[in-house]
Amino acid sequence: MKNYKVATLTIAGSDCSGGAGIQADLKTFSAIGTYGMSVITAITAQNTQGVFEVEELSKNIIKKQIEVVFDDIEPSAVKIGMVSSPEIILEIANTLKKYDPKNLVVDPVMMSKSGYSLLRPEAKENMIKYLIPMAYIVTPNVPEAQEITGMKIETLEDMKIAGQKILEMGPKHVLMKGGHLKGDAIDVLIGKDIFEVYESKRLDRKNTHGTGCTISSSIASHLALGYGIKESVALSKIYITEAIKNSFDIGHGVGPVHHFYKFDKLK
Ligand SMILES: Nc1ncnc2c1ncn2[C@@H]1O[C@H](COP(=O)(O)OP(=O)(O)O)[C@@H](O)[C@H]1O
Numbered sequence: 518m519k520n521y522k523v524a525t526l527t528i529a530g531s532d533c534s535g536g537a538g539i540q541a542d543l544k545t546f547s548a549i550g551t552y553g554m555s556v557i558t559a560i561t562a563q564n565t566q567g568v569f570e571v572e573e574l575s576k577n578i579i580k581k582q583i584e585v586v587f588d589d590i591e592p593s594a595v596k597i598g599m600v601s602s603p604e605i606i607l608e609i610a611n612t613l614k615k616y617d618p619k620n621l622v623v624d625p626v627m628m629s630k631s632g633y634s635l636l637r638p639e640a641k642e643n644m645i646k647y648l649i650p651m652a653y654i655v656t657p658n659v660p661e662a663q664e665i666t667g668m669k670i671e672t673l674e675d676m677k678i679a680g681q682k683i684l685e686m687g688p689k690h691v692l693m694k695g696g697h698l699k700g701d702a703i704d705v706l707i708g709k710d711i712f713e714v715y716e717s718k719r720l721d722r723k724n725t726h727g728t729g730c731t732i733s734s735s736i737a738s739h740l741a742l743g744y745g746i747k748e749s750v751a752l753s754k755i756y757i758t759e760a761i762k763n764s765f766d767i768g769h770g771v772g773p774v775h776h777f778y779k780f781d782k783l784k
């Protein structure tokens with residue numbers, strides 16, 4: 518059900534190697550079939566091997582980008598990724614509030630796969646105070662959920678408890694992603710009267726650069742296209758699984774997932 522007239526917006530950092538951040542988000546929006554727009558919060562110098570440098574953009578240019586997008590093209594879903602500093606988070610929250618954005622997906626990005634911190638430690642508080650409560654859905658991985666809740670997460674049961682704790686912080690839904698735990702790749706969706714488990718076999722692939730960015734952008738695209746929350750997550754779980762299965766063995770480190778694998782199949 519592609520509809521390139523349905524607009525989606527990502528507010529995130531740039532990854533010059535194209536596997537994560539803004540670049541992954543725009544590829545995903547296009548692959549799922551929505552019209553993608555981007556507000557850049559920071560520029561990272563990174564590749565498959567690591568993050569080497571980060572420059573945050575000013576609060577003013579971030580605010581202005583959001584305003585000119587919303588004043589002209591109202592997005593049907595907004596995804597937030599890397600937001601790095603307390604000031605940037607506050608500016609984004611205050612600016613978005615004016616527009617009451619539909620289908621806000623907050624991916625609380627904290628660390629790159631290579632172990633580089635993309636969120637300053639002092640910014641965690643504002644993420645919890647301002648961004649998480651505004652979200653239609655929050656999509657933490659296990660280390661992020663541990664940081665947000667302060668609890669250790671080792672089992673599926675822990676994921677459920679942590680998910681419930683995050684739900685109590687105010688978002689409408691929480692998708693706890695279990696890719697960092699041992700065993701199969703199990704994600705849990707929690708909401709008021711919603712409890713769904715999405716399970717897939719763990720794929721033995723090293724190239725998982727951008728998985729978090731990709732699944733959250735896929736959820737945003739599906740919500741924008743009018744799918745319900747359970748279906749949006751179910752379809753996105755299939756999408757990310759196939760994107761990992763068909764990931765690219767390029768670069769010398771953790772390579773990117775294949776956002777357009779579906780198009781290969783059409784050839
Ligand atoms: N090796 C894997 N095989 C299959 N699915 C995976 C694998 N690693 C991660 N996933 C899935 O990819 C998505 C993102 O996972 P996760 O690694 O938990 O988050 P992040 O990319 O934010 O660190 C989730 O749906 C997770 O279940």
Ligand SMILES: Cc1ncc(COP(=O)(O)O)c(N)n1
Nearest residue numbers: 530537538629727728729730
């Ligand atoms: C700019 C930017 N944003 C986010 C990530 C996280 O990527 P991943 O999806 O691999 O956790 C990243 N590496 N770079």
